[in-house]
Amino acid sequence: MTSSSLARDVAPKLEKVRRSKRGVDTRPLVWPSIGVLLVWMIVPLALTLWFSVLNYNLTDPTSTGFAGFGNYLYLLRDPALATALLNTFLLVGGVLLTTVLLGTLFAVLFDQEFYGQGAARLFVIAPFFVMPTVAALVWKNLLMDPVNGLFAYFARSIGLDPVVWFSDLPLTSVGIIVAWQWVPFATLILLTAMQSLDREQIEAARMDGAKALARFRHVVLPHLARPVTIVVMIETIFLLGIFAEILVTTSGGPGDATTNLPYLVYKTALLQFDIGGGSAGGVIAIVVANVVAFFLVRTVARNLDS
């Protein structure tokens, strides 16, 4: 029986049970909470939409009135938007790839029994508890600084020229910092998944002649497929909004090499005081996030079904 036909068969019965037990319509009771959520969501959204069609610049009192799609057209024609979109996707994609790969690796490693396992697990989770601004500052000043940084010290000690991270590889540098913060999350989810893997399946695979790599490929990976989709979905939602790391390290530069969508909105609205333009950027960001979310949810749903 498919789940939908099951639902069809069971639903009326449930309905009956519910009615007969309570005899009261319970829906009004949830309206207040739905109302609060709706207001919470709708008001900012409506304001953003409203501002995005206004000529509204804090530095220019003469710029008033209805702009129509002017703000959108301006933004869409601005090459900065295309760059910001590209940067957003590169950042999200790169960090996702890194965190899933490293997360899987750590999950498999930390699932083994070894001395000091508990402490090691704690350490691998630790970056998650560091605030984004602090993390970015630590990386920027202590690790990646071309003069005083640890990486530069290592590079010099083996006779290499230190990498000037935020000038030469700005987007990669931001990506490294963000990945460092999100690997613990992926590790945590995937480690939990590893622990729910039936040991006897691994043993059966051993008896079937599967060496370590084959066991990983044929038993562990399929088992991790679902948690990986969950990790990808949740991380994507957060990674679309990366901001603090960029502000602290590169301020979107050099040029607009590290300007992603949220940062572009910030630059427009708060650095150029163009509320209208910033709101339009925000609306575009919402659309992008929703498109991405739609496809993600669909993929995940399909994955969970099978």
Place this chain on the structure above:
Amino acid sequence: MATVALSNVKKSYGDVSIIQGVDLAIQDKEFVVFVGPSGCGKSTLLRMIAGLEDISAGELRIDGAVANDVPPDARGLAMVFQSYALYPHMTVENNMGFALKLAGIPKAERDAKVMGAAKILQLEKLLDRKPGQLSGGQRQRVAIGRAIVRQPKVFLFDEPLSNLDASLRVQMRIEIARLHTELATTMIYVTHDQIEAMTMADRIVVLRAGRIEQVGTPLELYHFPANVFVAGFIGSPKMNLTPVVMKSAGANGATVVAPGGGEIFIPVAPTAVATPGSAATLGLRPEHLTLSDDGPLSGTVAVVEQLGGETLVYVEIGDKILVTVKLAGSGSVHVGDRVKLAVITTEANLFGSDEMAMTPLRRAPVAGKGH
């Protein structure tokens, strides 16, 4: 040809000793069952044979060659796990063909082998399903199929039927027994269900706390238990183990005093501990007790269980000492009746204060179960 020999095999986790020196020789095509109470080390022993667990000390030989350090897949064994351990994302067909695929066997040959095994187990129609879409019994069959496909020298089963309901268990029991005749391979089967052991085994190995208590055919164990533990473990309903006191012992047998003061002469060869006045245990199978007006045991009927073809009567013969009596037919005994019980003394077992059996003198030896 596939023999398995264990000599002084031991297993310990840290300083906890789990298997304490097991010696066992398993013949080709033999169906050997490991039984014992939970935690006695049956699974551990089986997993050591499979290669999933290291052998701490001693020697394992498969077909005469030392196999202690041979990896599991190279030992030529196949194992059926209690949880079935099917690969959930693979179809039945791929589950069964996985080992062959890893071994690099061409698709056509693989399909033929999988189909062959599927036929034996009536799985042809299920080949495209995933394990999640199968019933418990079907999953069990796939797990066995996965083992068959590899054409192993020895099959290992770890409580394969314990997750099935009673009637399915009986059915699968028969199927595995049939499979054993059909495939003519050595099988080692772990269970804590003594009925499974009795019905399937060529030989039973009774384990307790990491030691072998007795090895023998089901009937040998039933009729000649080596000690109190085996006597109590094998047989259903259980053997009555009644505390008695030795009165006298001679070359022809021993006389004991049962609870209630009745004296019984048992034709066994007394052991050194059987000194007059010492404690002993009298082992009486329920079917070797009869109602009789001049029997040496007497008591009150506490419970009567009517099974239709036979009746189990529980008689309290002393303070908190119940003995079970199996009567043919639906007897006319009632709760509260005072009854006297007679003993078929040639079938009675007597265990000394060391819990070891004294050899029965006038009992026919059981016929060996040949191949």
